[in-house]
Amino acid sequence: MNQSRIAQRVRRIKPSPSTAAADRANELRREGKSIVNLVIGEPDFDTPPSIRQAAAYAMEHGATRYTAMLGTLELRQAIVAKLARENGLTYAPTEIIATNGAKSAIYSALAATLEPGDEVIIPAPYWVSYPDMVLANDGTPVAVACPEHQGFKLTPAQLESAITPRTRWLLINSPSNPTGAAYSALEYRALAEVLARHPHVLVMTDDIYEHIRFDGRQTLHLLAVAPDLRDRTLAINGVSKTYAMTGWRIGWAAGPRDLIQALETLLSQSAGNCCAVSQAAAAAALNGDQGFVAECVAIYQERRDRTAQRINAIPGLSCAVPDGAFYLYVNCAGLIGKSARGGKRLATDGDVVMHLLESAGVAVVAGAAYGLSPYFRVSIATSIETLMEGMDRMARVVADLV
Numbered sequence: 001m002n003q004s005r006i007a008q009r010v011r012r013i014k015p016s017p018s019t020a021a022a023d024r025a026n027e028l029r030r031e032g033k034s035i036v037n038l039v040i041g042e043p044d045f046d047t048p049p050s051i052r053q054a055a056a057y058a059m060e061h062g063a064t065r066y067t068a069m070l071g072t073l074e075l076r077q078a079i080v081a082k083l084a085r086e087n088g089l090t091y092a093p094t095e096i097i098a099t100n101g102a103k104s105a106i107y108s109a110l111a112a113t114l115e116p117g118d119e120v121i122i123p124a125p126y127w128v129s130y131p132d133m134v135l136a137n138d139g140t141p142v143a144v145a146c147p148e149h150q151g152f153k154l155t156p157a158q159l160e161s162a163i164t165p166r167t168r169w170l171l172i173n174s175p176s177n178p179t180g181a182a183y184s185a186l187e188y189r190a191l192a193e194v195l196a197r198h199p200h201v202l203v204m205t206d207d208i209y210e211h212i213r214f215d216g217r218q219t220l221h222l223l224a225v226a227p228d229l230r231d232r233t234l235a236i237n238g239v240s241k242t243y244a245m246t247g248w249r250i251g252w253a254a255g256p257r258d259l260i261q262a263l264e265t266l267l268s269q270s271a272g273n274c275c276a277v278s279q280a281a282a283a284a285a286l287n288g289d290q291g292f293v294a295e296c297v298a299i300y301q302e303r304r305d306r307t308a309q310r311i312n313a314i315p316g317l318s319c320a321v322p323d324g325a326f327y328l329y330v331n332c333a334g335l336i337g338k339s340a341r342g343g344k345r346l347a348t349d350g351d352v353v354m355h356l357l358e359s360a361g362v363a364v365v366a367g368a369a370y371g372l373s374p375y376f377r378v379s380i381a382t383s384i385e386t387l388m389e390g391m392d393r394m395a396r397v398v399a400d401l402v
Contacts, residue, residue, distance in 0.1 A: 013132040017369035021353075025363035036390040037363045038378045041177060041327065043244040047281075048292045051243060054284030055277050063276045069268050070260070071098025071252070075279045078286040079252055086210075087221045089235070091254050097263050098274045098282075102208045102238035102251030105263075107133045108270075109204060109234055109253060110169070112262040114139040118168040123154040124371030125329060127177045127206070131371070139168065143371050148320060148331065152179040152372075156190040163198050170195070172222065173206040175213060178370045178377040179329040180322020182213065185225050192226030203233040208251075211242040211293050213324040214301045231256050241326075242293055243285040250274055250282040300326050303380040303387055310391035311378070314398050328378040329367070336374050338401040346401070349374040360393040 022039045029035045070076060076093040083089040099105040106129075110120070116138040122130050124143045131141035144158050159170065172191075175182040183191075195201055203222065210219040223230055238251030253263060267273075304321065308328055311319040316334030332352045339345045340359060346352050353366040353376050367375030380387060 009136050009138060012135050016132075017128050018365050021363055021365045024357070028357070028361070033361055035357075035361045035363055036386060036393060038380075038382065038387070038390050039363045039365055040381070041241075041379050042246050042381055043241060043296065043326075044382050045244040045292075045296060047244050047248070048285075048288075050288050051245070051281050051285045054288075055281040058277050058280030063280050065276060067273045067276050067279060069264050069273050070094070070096065071274060072276070072279045072283070075250075075283045075286075078283040079254065082286045083235075083254060086218065088224045089221060089230075089254070095257055095260055096252055096254045097260050097267070098279060099238075099251045099253060099263075099267065100271050100274055101240065101249045102206065102236050103129065104249075104267075104271060105236045105238075105251045105253040106130075106171075106204065106206065107136075108263050108266055109236070109259070110134060110137045110139060112259070112266050113202065114168055117166060119164060119166045120169040120171055121159065121162045121167060121201075122171050122371075123152075123158075123173075125152060125176070125178050125367065125375070126171075126371050127173060128365075128369045130171055140166070142167070145372055147372070152176065152181040152320075152329070153183060153187060154191065156194045159191055159194045160197075163194075163201060165200070167198070167201050169202045169204050171204045171206065173209075175209040175219065175322070175324030177209065177325055178327045178365075178367075178375075179320070180209075180325040180327055182219060182323035183222075185220055188220065188222050188225040192222070192229060195226075195229060199232070201232070203229055205233065205235050207235060207237040208241050209325040210237065212297055212300060212326055214297070214304060215323060219324065234259055239282045239285050244296070245278075245281070245285065248275075248278040248281055250278050300380060303384055304328065306384060307378065307380055307387045307391060310388070310395070314391075314395050316398055316401070317394075326379060326381045328380060329370075330364075330376050330378055331374070332367075332376055333374050335398065335401060341400060341402060349376055352376060356394060356397060360397040362390045362393050362397075 025035045025037045076096045114137045119140045119142045120134045121142045123146045134141040234255035240246040318331045350366040356362045364376045367373045
């Protein structure tokens with residue numbers, strides 16, 4: 001195809017690295033190779049029966065048509081109740097819009113607000129899609145490296161230094177993909193003090209992993225600590241990770257009415273409303289018994305603990321134990337400069353990841369995709385048997401490096 005047919009805003013972005021890694025793993029599987037896939041951040045549990053039953057009921061009772069652009073009132077009321085109950089935040093249904101997944105909410109918010117050259121501050125490591133979504137909307141991603149020794153979290157001094165007159169957004173993900181790092185009340189308060197000095201900066205919170213937390217605490221929301229930021233904060237969330245509903249594609253944004261109206265207008269001319277059946281299922285998830293969530297978190301925690309222990313026993317690898325989410329961000333600095341016997345020298349985390357895939361049949365994602373090297377991400381959203389097999393293979397291959 002003639003490249004000139006493709007708009008510059010599309011040519012400047014790249015496909016999702018995690019999707020590319022998963023595709024490569026699947027390609028090797030089709031070739032007959034045994035692959036342990038530790039790439040995809042998708043719960044390996046089935047959607048709970050009560051939620052599926054709610055969807056079936058909705059289908060049988062006519063929920064097969066267009067809904068209001070903001071989403072059904074039932075779903076928005078469920079989101080209002082969830083935000084009050086779990087986060088201590090007060091919103092009206094008109095301050096909420098349901099979207100086709102949280103990813104759509106983030107992209108659409110950037111599309112609705114960015115002018116060419118506007119800057120978005122993104123703490124790194126970051127979810128792989130953030131910078132490209134900014135670029136696709138004519139913005140400038142400003143990645144701020146947050147190293148392991150500061151818990152992979154943005155400091156007030158870093159935030160102050162990154163803000164310019166062109167800054168439009170600060171984007172915060174807590175607990176984080178890929179590190180699982182979560183901000184404390186003290187850390188949020190310190191960031192809020194900086195933001196108070198820069199009223200032109202909007203704040204987007206990606207809260208999609210809020211329920212997957214391993215220290216026994218509820219994940220604190222920025223607005224619970226700094227309510228003065230409410231008028232310039234867009235809170236993004238969804239049901240995908242918490243309720244094993246990735247394929248149902250329901251996310252939402254809660255925020256000031258002018259931002260929600262802008263999203264409503266934009267989405268009315270692009271994606272349209274969310275699937276009516278999925279909205280009914282999401283409302284049932286939010287309003288129903290939450291025991292499934294606690295059960296999943298306990299399983300994730302066992303996987304986290306056992307996998308981190310195995311990784312930290314492999315010479316050349318180390319892994320900080322995350323606060324939440326279902327990933328381990330593995331430091332592979334100790335492997336850089338080593339070589340497979342008679343093979344290529346490992347110069348980058350990308351080389352390490354390719355060696356693990358080609359030699360051990362273990363698929364992970366290079367830290368370069370998340371903006372901080374030399375690391376790789378392991379997803380623990382798979383069975384403990386799969387994880388232990390992956391660690392066995394990884395240990396054998398690493399032991400053979402010289």
